[in-house]
Amino acid sequence: MSSCTLTTLAKPCPSCPWRVNRDATDIPNFDLSLAEGLVSCCPDTRNMGPDFGASMFACHQSKDGAEVACAGWMATVGHRHPGVRLAVAMGRLDASALRPGTGWPDLHPNYQQVLEKLRATDPADELI
Structure with a gap:
């Protein structure tokens, strides 16, 4: 992602x-x-992390080399990411991105829930 914004x-x-x-x-x-x-x-099961220098969670619809941060990730756990906090402090990201907006869908509160759901619904499992 760009170092400017x-x-x-x-x-x-x-x-x-x-x-x-x-x-x-x-x-x-x-x-x-x-x-x-x-x-x-993302934060772990103890709500610790991620580490400074950790990559950011890009939207799966991003193009390689032109990634944009996932809005769902940003609004639920983005505030825990050191790079996101730094971007807000430096004026590279509006803090409003760190909370769901009006009319948003319900979001999972943590990545453990997201990953559990993804594992349970992985289409590749049906091929085995």
């Missing part, structure tokens, strides 16, 4: 995994290993 969407996309009403079957080209790798972007 931290870009995020105005609200979660229609297939955002943070939405309570969406699951892995709603995400085009879903890859569970990629979803598992995003654990380091």
